[in-house]
Amino acid sequence: MIITVKKEAKKQDIDLLIQKLELQGVQVHLILGENYNVFGLVGDTSKLDEKNLLANPIITDIQRVSQPYKLANRMFHPEDTIVNVNGIEIGGKKIVMIAGPCSVEGQDQISRIAKEVKEAGADMLRGGAYKPRTSPYAFQGMGTAGILAMVNARHETGLPIVSELMAIEHLEEFVENVDIIQIGARNMQNFDLLKAVGKTKKPVLLKRGLANTIEEWIMAAEYIMSEGNPNVIFCERGIRTFEKYTRNTLDLAVIPIIKERTHLPIIIDPSHAAGDYKLIEALSLASIAAGADGLIIEVHDDPCNAWSDGSQSLKPKRYAQLVEKGKQIAKVIGREM
Amino acid sequence: MIITVKKEAKKQDIDLLIQKLELQGVQVHLILGENYNVFGLVGDTSKLDEKNLLANPIITDIQRVSQPYKLANRMFHPEDTIVNVNGIEIGGKKIVMIAGPCSVEGQDQISRIAKEVKEAGADMLRGGAYKPRTSPYAFQGMGTAGILAMVNARHETGLPIVSELMAIEHLEEFVENVDIIQIGARNMQNFDLLKAVGKTKKPVLLKRGLANTIEEWIMAAEYIMSEGNPNVIFCERGIRTFEKYTRNTLDLAVIPIIKERTHLPIIIDPSHAAGDYKLIEALSLASIAAGADGLIIEVHDDPCNAWSDGSQSLKPKRYAQLVEKGKQIAKVIGREM
Amino acid sequence: MIITVKKEAKKQDIDLLIQKLELQGVQVHLILGENYNVFGLVGDTSKLDEKNLLANPIITDIQRVSQPYKLANRMFHPEDTIVNVNGIEIGGKKIVMIAGPCSVEGQDQISRIAKEVKEAGADMLRGGAYKPRTSPYAFQGMGTAGILAMVNARHETGLPIVSELMAIEHLEEFVENVDIIQIGARNMQNFDLLKAVGKTKKPVLLKRGLANTIEEWIMAAEYIMSEGNPNVIFCERGIRTFEKYTRNTLDLAVIPIIKERTHLPIIIDPSHAAGDYKLIEALSLASIAAGADGLIIEVHDDPCNAWSDGSQSLKPKRYAQLVEKGKQIAKVIGREM
Amino acid sequence: MIITVKKEAKKQDIDLLIQKLELQGVQVHLILGENYNVFGLVGDTSKLDEKNLLANPIITDIQRVSQPYKLANRMFHPEDTIVNVNGIEIGGKKIVMIAGPCSVEGQDQISRIAKEVKEAGADMLRGGAYKPRTSPYAFQGMGTAGILAMVNARHETGLPIVSELMAIEHLEEFVENVDIIQIGARNMQNFDLLKAVGKTKKPVLLKRGLANTIEEWIMAAEYIMSEGNPNVIFCERGIRTFEKYTRNTLDLAVIPIIKERTHLPIIIDPSHAAGDYKLIEALSLASIAAGADGLIIEVHDDPCNAWSDGSQSLKPKRYAQLVEKGKQIAKVIGREM
Structure with missing residues (x-):
């Protein structure tokens, strides 16, 4: 899962988000871009709810890398x-x-x-x-x-x-x-x-x-x-x-x-x-x-x-x-x- | 209900269609156009099935004049x-x-x-x-x-x-x-x-x-x-x-x-x-x-x-x-x- | 062309509409239905503008019987x-x-x-x-x-x-x-x-x-x-x-x-x-x-x-x-x- | 820009892709996921063409992080x-x-x-x-x-x-x-x-x-x-x-x-x-x-x-x-x- 974060987000809000994600068992890789920062998540992201994450005002976009289907895949x-x-x-x-x-x-x-x-x-x-x-x-x-x-x-x-x-x-x-x-x-x-x-x-x-x-x-x-x-x-x-x-x-x-x-x-x-x-x-x-x-x-x-x-x-x-x-x-x- | 009929339809096919429609209790008004003929049906057309009518090869189009809903109307x-x-x-x-x-x-x-x-x-x-x-x-x-x-x-x-x-x-x-x-x-x-x-x-x-x-x-x-x-x-x-x-x-x-x-x-x-x-x-x-x-x-x-x-x-x-x-x-x- | 007219339309408004249509060279066939009246128009309707007709408050619907294309038809x-x-x-x-x-x-x-x-x-x-x-x-x-x-x-x-x-x-x-x-x-x-x-x-x-x-x-x-x-x-x-x-x-x-x-x-x-x-x-x-x-x-x-x-x-x-x-x-x- | 790469891609194909991207002036951050690998690109990606990248069979998906519009942004x-x-x-x-x-x-x-x-x-x-x-x-x-x-x-x-x-x-x-x-x-x-x-x-x-x-x-x-x-x-x-x-x-x-x-x-x-x-x-x-x-x-x-x-x-x-x-x-x- 790829999370796009506002460049102007405060450090404490970013840290809180990382902490929350890690608590759910995923690793967070941080990439600092020019206009946005990007979190690349590794691990089982199937339990993460995109819509909850999007409720966080520092997040602007979420993209899943893996398909949401398993048995049919x-x-x-x-x-x-x-x-x-x-x-x-x-x-x-x-x-x-x-x-x-x-x-x-x-x-x-x-x-x-x-x-x-x-x-x-x-x-x-x-x-x-x-x-x-x-x-x-x-x-x-x-x-x-x-x-x-x-x-x-x-x-x-x-x-x-x-x-x-x-x-x-x-x-x-x-x-x-x-x-x-x-x-x-x-x-x-x-x-x-x-x-x-x-x-x-x-x-x-x-x-x-x-x-x-x-x-x-x-x-x-x-x-x-x-x-x-x-x-x-x-x-x-x-x-x-x-x-x-x-x-x-x-x-x-x-x-x-x-x-x-x-x-x-x-x-x-x-x-x-x-x-x-x-x-x-x-x-x-x-x-x-x-x-x-x-x-x-x-x-x-x-x-x-x-x-x-x-x-x-x-x-x-x-x-x-x-x-x-x-x-x-x-x-x-x-x-x- | 308005039924559009091919100009080149045979008389016997037209007569058969009219007879069938009248049997279902509707009156048929015939209008002879230049490229198509049109049947205007008067009476309770709610039981007529558009898709069956369209299966008749002399019919090219069907339009309902009344709404299909009654209680909500x-x-x-x-x-x-x-x-x-x-x-x-x-x-x-x-x-x-x-x-x-x-x-x-x-x-x-x-x-x-x-x-x-x-x-x-x-x-x-x-x-x-x-x-x-x-x-x-x-x-x-x-x-x-x-x-x-x-x-x-x-x-x-x-x-x-x-x-x-x-x-x-x-x-x-x-x-x-x-x-x-x-x-x-x-x-x-x-x-x-x-x-x-x-x-x-x-x-x-x-x-x-x-x-x-x-x-x-x-x-x-x-x-x-x-x-x-x-x-x-x-x-x-x-x-x-x-x-x-x-x-x-x-x-x-x-x-x-x-x-x-x-x-x-x-x-x-x-x-x-x-x-x-x-x-x-x-x-x-x-x-x-x-x-x-x-x-x-x-x-x-x-x-x-x-x-x-x-x-x-x-x-x-x-x-x-x-x-x-x-x-x-x-x-x-x-x-x- | 088929024009659907409100049942409660006044006679003078209906007459005016018929007169206007006939002036444009089409014949009007009137069918009196239960909830609506229908005008079936015969003749060259290609010059009639559906949107103008629909601006007439006694008209509820217009359907063309002929295709609007000629050379490609x-x-x-x-x-x-x-x-x-x-x-x-x-x-x-x-x-x-x-x-x-x-x-x-x-x-x-x-x-x-x-x-x-x-x-x-x-x-x-x-x-x-x-x-x-x-x-x-x-x-x-x-x-x-x-x-x-x-x-x-x-x-x-x-x-x-x-x-x-x-x-x-x-x-x-x-x-x-x-x-x-x-x-x-x-x-x-x-x-x-x-x-x-x-x-x-x-x-x-x-x-x-x-x-x-x-x-x-x-x-x-x-x-x-x-x-x-x-x-x-x-x-x-x-x-x-x-x-x-x-x-x-x-x-x-x-x-x-x-x-x-x-x-x-x-x-x-x-x-x-x-x-x-x-x-x-x-x-x-x-x-x-x-x-x-x-x-x-x-x-x-x-x-x-x-x-x-x-x-x-x-x-x-x-x-x-x-x-x-x-x-x-x-x-x-x-x-x- | 985020590029999703097949897990089974060969090392030489991955290296070639990274080299090609770096030649265009962007930095590539590699994240190794469970089912896919992800490249996070930093720098000016506006010249990269998504459709060309997608022609590469080791790539399964491309997501832009930045908007493609600048003057209106x-x-x-x-x-x-x-x-x-x-x-x-x-x-x-x-x-x-x-x-x-x-x-x-x-x-x-x-x-x-x-x-x-x-x-x-x-x-x-x-x-x-x-x-x-x-x-x-x-x-x-x-x-x-x-x-x-x-x-x-x-x-x-x-x-x-x-x-x-x-x-x-x-x-x-x-x-x-x-x-x-x-x-x-x-x-x-x-x-x-x-x-x-x-x-x-x-x-x-x-x-x-x-x-x-x-x-x-x-x-x-x-x-x-x-x-x-x-x-x-x-x-x-x-x-x-x-x-x-x-x-x-x-x-x-x-x-x-x-x-x-x-x-x-x-x-x-x-x-x-x-x-x-x-x-x-x-x-x-x-x-x-x-x-x-x-x-x-x-x-x-x-x-x-x-x-x-x-x-x-x-x-x-x-x-x-x-x-x-x-x-x-x-x-x-x-x-x-």
């Missing part, structure tokens, strides 16, 4: 983590394709779409049973009935299932029934929910929050891991910007960054990023080319009558075309699909 | 809502001052600060017992012990107390002990939590999310109100932007906008917006001048040793000076403090 | 525009690779790098002679000497040259010497500069502004085209967001969007988006997969001693590897490189 | 700069009120409005003769005729005049006729234009760019000052965010920040920030309370027929009311108006 865990989901590996050589409707709308619908996406090349099935909706007047999901319909669809197709958990009270239901628990963008910093899924061993698909930095996102993974669950999969789904032609702005630079800084897999959700089915193929192929470990894509066989997110859903046929092109791009960069 | 409730908290009115002529430490650190600390902020002119006491922290390794709050210390401080000073609720499992504890339940910025779209506090009658302080539009914020209030709780108080605390010299960017235009569009009170939190004690006074006086119904400000008697947020905490003396100036500005705009 | 020009640069086509089947140093640093440097990037597969040479720098104390470019060094490098290698124009006073120098005039992100809304290059026939590489919407970007192209120059090439280089691990956030959704809405070519600059050489390959391959018509990449043979932007420059060898992979991805999507 | 110029405009001081005790129409529309219009705003309490007159418009088809300003009409209005009222300069070719016209040259938001990083006005002695009103950080804004002032013109006045006019209910988000924290970090005056433009006349009064009073040195507000006597920006223009009567309230708030914080 590649520095201390150089090899890739591969998350195993019913025998399917996420983070290995094979790019994993997850597809399905935004919402489960009934047993027929989810079973039918499950078969179609499997046919088209999907490895897993997505479907929402508990839906985070901006409006209290919008369809809120089928709840337990939706989860059970997903379970039946898994029996019929063999596809592992992914669904979003919104509240701790449904955790048991998810642990019992679902193969990957999704934490949605709006709950990325719902820390109690993170701790709760951290106490299970279920794979967790951790979506990036609408306006969260990559560092905050890794810290959310750290919450889950620090409770004992190492099976975290990052999922980028676009961030909020000023642009109005797309629903969100997909940030593909996160792929090489997450891979450099952490050892965890990362998949991409182009559907929520774009909000428009016409953009999905381009963004999906781009994600594969950039090194994503998987894609989660909304597919519906009747988007105009979907109960939610119709505008961003691909029809199964277009999805199958995307998978075909994706396979070839995967090959170019030494992956499989 | 001033159009249907022209008079101001005043939220009564143990006899203190929020949203009336008097500007309400809430102050206290970021975190409760013990009985002595909260009792001492409670007395100091009361002395300095505060009407209510704030203090966090459950803390949303970016890092799992940071202090997470004293929990129940913190809430009880707040209750004791209320007994000693008479100040009503405000604290943040992070999980439904603590709701009962909050209903029993706390006077205003705060929903934090990170939970503004934790819809299960919103519904849960909506089932109580407790006043709810609803912070704006880091990257949420005003419309989403009002919809979050609508979630609470639609469950039966009309006592919602908006709280602006800065939004996330590209700027790095401040922690967040305080958006004061929300004050006249919330007052024009809704009938609910709005208060300002300059502490979290600025993240720097040196900016608090200027932003507080600005908030009062802009018409805020109250201010919630972090005050600590030893910021350098605060357990959280020291850098943005005012000392009681500076807080008292701020209150003095604030009172005079309140007078200029016809308010009291 | 694919609706009126369905076939792709291909920009010809000394025989190299941008916007055709072949993906065009532009490479070179951030700044021209001397004849030797630019000649040497020109040969290296040609060898590695580049089609054109980039190099800055006039540099937009945040600090007045930073290297501002070699000016005319830099342009002349570029010209010599073209003679030596046959590569057409691209350089950024910052001020109208250098326009003649650029028209005479340069093959593509680059308008930088900071000048995307320097309207006098846009008009000036619009009066030439030179191909213009129009970078997207740091915080400009796609619509504003297309309108900037419209400025150039409306002066008579149809040879506009869009260039995405990342937009400004809250994220701190990258310099900018590359927005690849612009590729299918620009291609849907306009008939102009679009290329990608991953170097300025990322600000970090380690991210360039992933973002470049992603751009090709998403359908970009070209890439402009910073390449330097000694990045640690570059006079600017060293951290985001690739060495020629890494660039050659990127070109190899890019060629294979181009093939997958039916392009060449 | 309060550290080296502790007393406030007061800019004198025809005898009116900006940055002194009196808060300066600038008002007038968005565009000059003719001699009658500007003369009439000049008298009205003077009557209402304005100190200076604003009016655009060269207009930066998003669309090439929108009114582009009256040009020279507009400037001359402003000059006449000054003769009639005594009010100094402010107008926006968009291109160097009009600089002479502005130096001769105008009292304050405005640099618009879109030209904040038009560095050639900044240098050009820096070569004059005219007061410059430097608007903040739509998406520029405070640091970049101060660096733009530094461009002007480094050419010899010390008369820079900052003007905040809102920044671009995701919010859609306002045109821009007004950032009032800049007032105390600019005053802490620089010695230059700062005024606020609430009209362009809000884009809606109904929000102007609240934001204006807030700006005064926060310590602004002045306000620039759009006033038009017939907003519905204004040639530009009608929706955000106040009528003279409402402006006069705002001035009255503003005067009282000014008094509370020890200023005059």
Whole structure:
């Protein structure tokens, strides 16, 4: 940690600060600059609180040298983590394709779409049973009935299932029934929910929050891991910007960054990023080319009558075309699909 | 609702769309333009799903004419809502001052600060017992012990107390002990939590999310109100932007906008917006001048040793000076403090 | 254009508004809704000023149905525009690779790098002679000497040259010497500069502004085209967001969007988006997969001693590897490189 | 400057880096940390280029300790700069009120409005003769005729005049006729234009760019000052965010920040920030309370027929009311108006 101190600070205030820092077990190296003095701290600074230090009027700035995350940090865990989901590996050589409707709308619908996406090349099935909706007047999901319909669809197709958990009270239901628990963008910093899924061993698909930095996102993974669950999969789904032609702005630079800084897999959700089915193929192929470990894509066989997110859903046929092109791009960069 | 349709759409597709819309109980007015045709829909369009409509390839755009919020909408409730908290009115002529430490650190600390902020002119006491922290390794709050210390401080000073609720499992504890339940910025779209506090009658302080539009914020209030709780108080605390010299960017235009569009009170939190004690006074006086119904400000008697947020905490003396100036500005705009 | 009018507006005010609109040559279709009335305007609304209309207190909202751009609009020009640069086509089947140093640093440097990037597969040479720098104390470019060094490098290698124009006073120098005039992100809304290059026939590489919407970007192209120059090439280089691990956030959704809405070519600059050489390959391959018509990449043979932007420059060898992979991805999507 | 170096870096690479840094005249202090090593540099680091250093693969991060601005820096110029405009001081005790129409529309219009705003309490007159418009088809300003009409209005009222300069070719016209040259938001990083006005002695009103950080804004002032013109006045006019209910988000924290970090005056433009006349009064009073040195507000006597920006223009009567309230708030914080 680097602390910048005002040049005009009094000696007694500087001594007091050094003493306080040393009491917390860190060594202080003093560098006298022209306009500022700098303290370089060596040792375990993780317990030091930047905001308290900044409350000291002789301090003008604080910079951390080490990352605030440990368990997710590649520095201390150089090899890739591969998350195993019913025998399917996420983070290995094979790019994993997850597809399905935004919402489960009934047993027929989810079973039918499950078969179609499997046919088209999907490895897993997505479907929402508990839906985070901006409006209290919008369809809120089928709840337990939706989860059970997903379970039946898994029996019929063999596809592992992914669904979003919104509240701790449904955790048991998810642990019992679902193969990957999704934490949605709006709950990325719902820390109690993170701790709760951290106490299970279920794979967790951790979506990036609408306006969260990559560092905050890794810290959310750290919450889950620090409770004992190492099976975290990052999922980028676009961030909020000023642009109005797309629903969100997909940030593909996160792929090489997450891979450099952490050892965890990362998949991409182009559907929520774009909000428009016409953009999905381009963004999906781009994600594969950039090194994503998987894609989660909304597919519906009747988007105009979907109960939610119709505008961003691909029809199964277009999805199958995307998978075909994706396979070839995967090959170019030494992956499989 | 206004639907823009491609000029080259086939007659049969247009007829099908009109038929489908009419089946949902709305009248369709057709306007033939030069490059596009436009459908003007009259009737209750609240059940129509924009995203499904946009999945129809002949549709290029959808615009809503009416606001998606009803209970919070001033159009249907022209008079101001005043939220009564143990006899203190929020949203009336008097500007309400809430102050206290970021975190409760013990009985002595909260009792001492409670007395100091009361002395300095505060009407209510704030203090966090459950803390949303970016890092799992940071202090997470004293929990129940913190809430009880707040209750004791209320007994000693008479100040009503405000604290943040992070999980439904603590709701009962909050209903029993706390006077205003705060929903934090990170939970503004934790819809299960919103519904849960909506089932109580407790006043709810609803912070704006880091990257949420005003419309989403009002919809979050609508979630609470639609469950039966009309006592919602908006709280602006800065939004996330590209700027790095401040922690967040305080958006004061929300004050006249919330007052024009809704009938609910709005208060300002300059502490979290600025993240720097040196900016608090200027932003507080600005908030009062802009018409805020109250201010919630972090005050600590030893910021350098605060357990959280020291850098943005005012000392009681500076807080008292701020209150003095604030009172005079309140007078200029016809308010009291 | 759709105008939303308050339900409680007086008849005389409504009549006055209709009369005023009809005087401007548009037909007004009136739709009486439940909470608002709506005017649907048919005819040429391009002369109507939204902001003036919004100054009318009976109006609550205005929505345009037609796009504000005409010359760039694919609706009126369905076939792709291909920009010809000394025989190299941008916007055709072949993906065009532009490479070179951030700044021209001397004849030797630019000649040497020109040969290296040609060898590695580049089609054109980039190099800055006039540099937009945040600090007045930073290297501002070699000016005319830099342009002349570029010209010599073209003679030596046959590569057409691209350089950024910052001020109208250098326009003649650029028209005479340069093959593509680059308008930088900071000048995307320097309207006098846009008009000036619009009066030439030179191909213009129009970078997207740091915080400009796609619509504003297309309108900037419209400025150039409306002066008579149809040879506009869009260039995405990342937009400004809250994220701190990258310099900018590359927005690849612009590729299918620009291609849907306009008939102009679009290329990608991953170097300025990322600000970090380690991210360039992933973002470049992603751009090709998403359908970009070209890439402009910073390449330097000694990045640690570059006079600017060293951290985001690739060495020629890494660039050659990127070109190899890019060629294979181009093939997958039916392009060449 | 603080350089973070990888722990596993080879000794020879570290030695080479130290040698290179010392050759540039700085002293290197080495701190050996647990996960990283840190170099603390003492001496004049202004010539070191962060991006070149970051191109060195053993370096992971660079932090500057000193600010990159010198002439604008309060550290080296502790007393406030007061800019004198025809005898009116900006940055002194009196808060300066600038008002007038968005565009000059003719001699009658500007003369009439000049008298009205003077009557209402304005100190200076604003009016655009060269207009930066998003669309090439929108009114582009009256040009020279507009400037001359402003000059006449000054003769009639005594009010100094402010107008926006968009291109160097009009600089002479502005130096001769105008009292304050405005640099618009879109030209904040038009560095050639900044240098050009820096070569004059005219007061410059430097608007903040739509998406520029405070640091970049101060660096733009530094461009002007480094050419010899010390008369820079900052003007905040809102920044671009995701919010859609306002045109821009007004950032009032800049007032105390600019005053802490620089010695230059700062005024606020609430009209362009809000884009809606109904929000102007609240934001204006807030700006005064926060310590602004002045306000620039759009006033038009017939907003519905204004040639530009009608929706955000106040009528003279409402402006006069705002001035009255503003005067009282000014008094509370020890200023005059």
